Amino acid sequence: MQMALVLVLGSALASAPAVENLIKKLAGVPKKPAGAVAFVTVISAICCFINWGFGLIIGALLAKEVAKKIKGLDYRLIIAAAYSGFIVWHSGISGSIPLSLTSLGEDGTVANTGGSVTATVSTADTIFSAWNLIMVLIIIVVITIVNAAMHPAPEDVVSIDPKLLEDAPEPEKKKPSTPAEKIENSMIMSYIVVLLGVVYIIYYFWSAATTGSGILNALTLNIVNLIFLVLGIALHKTPIGYVNAIMGAAESAGGIILQFPFYAGIQGMMTTAGASGVSLAGAISNAFVSISTQRTFPVFCYLAAGIVNFFVPSGGGQWSVQGPIMMPAGQALGVSPAVTAMGIAWGDAWTNMLQPFWALPALGIAGLGARDIMGYCVIVLIVGGIVTALGFLFIVPLFTW
Secondary structure: OHHHHHHHHHHHHHOOHHHHHHHHHHHOOOOOHHHHHHHHHHHHHHHHHHOHHHHHHHHHHHHHHHHHHOOOOOHHHHHHHHHHHHHHHHHOOOOHHHHHOOOOOOOOOOOOOOOOOOOOOOOOOOOOOHHHHHHHHHHHHHHHHHHHHOOOOHHHOOOOOHHHHOOOOOOOOOOOOOHHHHHHOOHHHHHHHHHHHHHHHHHHHHHHHHOOOOOHHHOOHHHHHHHHHHHHHHHHOOHHHHHHHHHHHHHHOHHHHHHHHHHHHHHHHHHOOOOOOOOHHHHHHHHHHOOOOOOOHHHHHHHHHHHHOOOOOOHHHHHHHHHHHHHHHHHHOOOOHHHHHHHHHHHHHHHHHHOHHHHHHHHHHHOOOHHHHHHHHHHHHHHHHHHHHHHHHHHHHHHHO
16 A cells, blocks of 8 residues: 555656646757657656656656657657666665664564564665665666667657647636535645645654654655655645546556555465475575675675566565565674665666566556567666676675675
8 A cells, every 4th residue: 555655646746737847848958869868867767766656657757748849759768768767766765675674563673674673774874875875876877878878770760749649638627616616626625734744744853853763764655655645735736636636646556556466476475485494585585695795795685686576576575575584694694784675675676677567657658568668678677787786796885894
């Protein structure tokens, strides 16, 4: 439910009139095809870092607007560029793994850590750590250059008629007549809710700051979702406007919601121990643990997570599969819980480039199929994998040893 809300609330915010107007203005910035691809990559990655649901939709909408304006632009590549920003989502503010480390369970340990983590881990040590931000910046720069370089020669470009990208005209709004219609079209009702939400959010972070836990340690998936809920209501202005936005966003999330029960079944098969007492996920993870040292463990943790992600593409699901195995192993090797957890998080996001599960909303907006963008995404997968692995091998030790 939390993951569905991240997508739905982020999508609803992206469809707000003020955001759509900003997207149209941004679409006029690039002037050439390669520059357009680079621009969409950067904006998509930044938005995915803020909120992956918001970023997926913003990237696709921006790509469509840019495609309307620039002749000779390869439509497949611009949509792939919009999706490629997703490679940094789990290192960002809506990352389910780093946010799960900020609270303890009833047993006094962080959930899914095999009892090895008995104190909360602040997002200052994960999402907002210097090494993580440096790796995010490097990845965004690298994939931006790679995506721009992949733009085909003019004779090989697959473009699209801009007329096909025009949105259907909005139905004419009728004037509210009944008391109920007047209430649901009242900005006053929305801003009462917004005011209550803002007051609570300020109180929540003020309490965290004054009690010593710290603002960064107070970030959770629930508070991130609440912030996007309040922002969405504010920017859509009226209750009925936000209701309609949520309905549209929920429709785009339908395919993902449907697949979650099946991936839960796959997760069960991955985690159920066989006759040897070891599960398939455990065997994959243990294979990497057995050949690891303190320096190489984060890299192998990242690679193992990338493999497991093909079977369990949900970040939270992957955490429940690998966390109980990798976290105690990392602790035994002297690797900090923050680094081990972010190794899993980065690996989960990495192979999403070859896993079309999360591309469904963007593809739906673009009117494309997974095969149309997969070739480009494979290149991002290979280059991003090499760069991130090197980051865990050489950048992370500079800040954590």
